Amino acid sequence: MKLAVVFPGQGSQYVGMGKDLYDNSSEARALFEKADQLLGYSLSSVCFHGPEEELRKTPVTQPAMLTTSTVLFREFSKRNKIPVQVVAGHSLGEYSALVAAECLYFEEAVQLVEKRGRLMEEAASKGEGGMAAVLGLERSAVEKACREASAAGKVEIANYNCPGQIVISGTAGGLEKAAELCRALGAKRIVTLNVSGPFHSSLMKPAEENLAQILKETVINAPKYPFICNVTADFVSDVEEIREFLTRQVSHSVLWEDMVQNMIVHGVDTFVEIGPGKVLTGLIRKINREVTVYNIEDLTSLENTLAKLEEVI
Structure with missing residues (x-):
């Protein structure tokens, strides 16, 4: 062992x-x-x-x-x-x-x-932001969504937790746009996390x-x-x-x-x-x-x- x-x-x-x-x-x-x-x-x-x-x-x-x-x-x-x-x-x-x-x-x-x-x-208190979990989508697709959402606000990957569970972090505008793009790419669910800020970004x-x-x-x-x-x-x-x-x-x-x-x-x-x-x-x-x-x-x-x-x- x-x-x-x-x-x-x-x-x-x-x-x-x-x-x-x-x-x-x-x-x-x-x-x-x-x-x-x-x-x-x-x-x-x-x-x-x-x-x-x-x-x-x-x-x-x-x-x-x-x-x-x-x-x-x-x-x-x-x-x-x-x-x-x-x-x-x-x-x-x-x-x-x-x-x-x-x-x-x-x-x-x-x-x-x-x-x-x-x-x-x-x-976290200096700016609006948060985190969300993207479920059921490959990491390359989540990375693509974050890149394309950057015009709407900063958004990055915070945690590569496991296959099909990736956490994103950023401003409200960036998160909203990234979530929209992830859904379009086939994400099963987007879960907003109860956290006080955009950690690991x-x-x-x-x-x-x-x-x-x-x-x-x-x-x-x-x-x-x-x-x-x-x-x-x-x-x-x-x-x-x-x-x-x-x-x-x-x-x-x-x-x-x-x-x-x-x-x-x-x-x-x-x-x-x-x-x-x-x-x-x-x-x-x-x-x-x-x-x-x-x-x-x-x-x-x-x-x-x-x-x-x-x-x-």
């Missing part, structure tokens, strides 16, 4: 995440309390009790997802007997992957993603520029596990390259489908999604039905996944 551990991004959060770990693990409790202390408010209370509107705020969601994912990974690592061969994350999940790989210190990372969230929110350049300054001051170590990044869909171990790709990621496409395919080419046959929800589990199954995929989002799924992994050792 060759095991990859992957971490979800913003959008997978839900009220109640991490609560059973907090209640049952002193290490989990200590990590949530450390996040509360560093951020200056009770992040744990928002994770466990909401309100949902507060948890959905980008500067809150990002440290909440990172903390919950890190807690889950550490609980998994204590009992997992199979070597982790690769770590990766989707957008924000990349930071959880780098904490898991001991590339970023948790204490720095939780504050870093809170600042990243604020910068993204500020950039060049409209996020102001956030990228400010994030670059923060990342310059962030301690980054060589990753303990092989790490594959969003921007290139390739493995990267050089510390300065990791710093650069984390900066660029804010305004560039997330090449998730390509990342998964690359991991499989390098021998990965088992994926464990660690973090709230099952979004990546579903995407990986659509990318390749031959691989085995598990998810860990609470104590029950942790126990189930560990038991299944034990069976195949």
Whole structure:
């Protein structure tokens, strides 16, 4: 077995995440309390009790997802007997992957993603824009639609999630025209996403520029596990390259489908999604039905996944 551990991004959060770990693990409790202390408010209370509107705020969601994912990974690592061969994350999940790989210190990372969230929110507030998922259309057709829609407004591909699911990002005019063109090219559905801005597009350049300054001051170590990044869909171990790709990621496409395919080419046959929800589990199954995929989002799924992994050792 060759095991990859992957971490979800913003959008997978839900009220109640991490609560059973907090209640049952002193290490989990200590990590949530450390996040509360560093951020200056009770992040744990928002994770466990909401309100949902507060948890959905980008500067809150990002440290909440990172903390919950890190807690889950550490609980998994204590009992997992199979070597982790690769770590990766989707957008924000990349930071959880780098904490898991001991590339970023948790204490720095939780504050870093809170600042990243604020910068993204500020950039989003400067102009009208959003995101939409295009379902049932090949990537070349979506790329063509975005190019042809550019006269109506900026619109770009934000996420190459899996075959038949591509997310576009841009101004309202650009999105509307691109959606019209995608329908004409045969898209089955266009779903407007409930997000606060045009993330992973060049409209996020102001956030990228400010994030670059923060990342310059962030301690980054060589990753303990092989790490594959969003921007290139390739493995990267050089510390300065990791710093650069984390900066660029804010305004560039997330090449998730390509990342998964690359991991499989390098021998990965088992994926464990660690973090709230099952979004990546579903995407990986659509990318390749031959691989085995598990998810860990609470104590029950942790126990189930560990038991299944034990069976195949």
